[in-house]
Amino acid sequence: MSVADMTAAQAAKAPPARGKKRPPMLLEVIRREVITEHMIRIVLGGEALEGFPAHRGGGHIKVFLPLEHQRAPVLPQLTEAGVVWPAAEEKPITRTYSVRHFDVERRELSVDFVAHGDEGPASRWALAARPGDLIGISGPGGPDPLLPPADWSLIAGDMTALPAIGALLEAMGEEARGVVFIEVESPTERQTLHHPQGVEVHWLYRGDIPSCLSTLQIDAVRAMDFPESGSVSAWVGGENSAVLSLREHLMGVRGLKKSQLYAVPYWRHCWNEERYHQERHRIMDELK
Template sequence: MSNEDGLLPSVIEVAKVEDITPRMRRVTFAGRGVEVYASDPTRVPNIKLIFPRENGDLDLPVNTGGRRLEWPDPTLKAQVRTYTVRRLDPAASEMDIDFVRHGDEGLASAWAERARPGDRIAAAGGGGIVAPPADWYLIVGDETALPAIGRMLERLPEGARGTAVVEVADEGERQDLRSPADIEIRWVHRDGAPAGTTTHLADAATAVPIPDGELKRFAWVSAESATVLRMRRYLRNEAGFDRRSTLVIGYWRHGMTETGYGRTTDHDRDFTEHDA
């Protein structure tokens, strides 16, 4: 079926590849496929990407005329990964997606490592939850959450305050994060330790002073599973956050694929939290 009416899946083509830090690669997609994807503004901040199989074939699910896709070959779902749309410009039909560079470790990372202008993948869907209006924010994540954090910070309300705690490999992985809100950025470096093997991020996040009073507070946490589970306990049991004032979702679990993590624990979601 044609996607003339903005139906997915949409094949998107690489226009530019740029390393914004040594371990973060930004891929810019452009053209008709992005135009189709951007025709529905509800398809951000997250995007489900379909990557080619090992033989290079880009197989697609079938759209029968609505939002729901049919997957005739169930093995195709193993080619799907979820990412953040870092930038979407509907007028220019351009979209940026940032990939953490892991070399050949993982489906998406291996593709991004070799991505060149003209290469194609597909967009199968999108959506997700954005941070609600608040007076004070606590934002916590590792490099896998950094694209989402950067996008979120740019859209926080002017006059709000808060702290963002971000774990990266080392000082060279810091990015220039900007926000209309008054947000303090605290960088945490692993300095040689593998991702997901330390408590540095949670230690730094639980050390952030939480304001008292009548402020409307909101906490957003996305990182490795052990970190998000610890942060959920801390926010509820020690920091005094109401469940509906938090959104805590695991992006990955050490030693598991995204598909396996999602299948076994649904990314450690708690559906009593903010619009989860």
């Protein structure tokens, strides 16, 4: 079967029934947009996006990348017995990303990739991506909504969390109030984010300090005043050490309960996705 036939066959699959998981989708690159020096937006399209949920910005998705000898990744299959993966020599490279935006009318899914050269397979793929390239996607997952409803909200994260943060801000109502801390390396990584007037957005610049040694986010949260009345919620994401520090402070010092907080460590310094996979799930299970 040719790549074109394979794409058509996968795209022809009907959307899953309500309450059922969506099977992995083979999608096509529509365009590539450079957002900042180290952030690339890949816009994906395909008939398989029919029925993709409209209001899951920031939701977790799995990205399946082709191997060097492939034009299209061989996707895992969702069966009654569970997920069936292809043989090791055909198994796609798998990474976790966030939905930046889904345009229902145009049926286009935007995913932002942090570009750090050829150091990682996802960055390498995004830097070279061209219209017509093929990639696999499954999801979205994570709680719905990602940010628990409240009178006032705290959002904090690093550059890997920036796509989800941007989506969360766009989903907020105009009456929303809160504070956002975004840690990046330098002002060149600053993006224009749309947010309600009652939400303050603060950019924190790390400079040459490694992510795992930076305390910018936790220092900023410790120094701020929380509202004295009304309900509070929080969403934090990014490097493992920063997320754990924020979670400990928010629950142990500020008194937030599990239902008020969603904390997701996306990565850990010097650990690749495969090595960190089980550790991430252990951390997430502690909040359930």
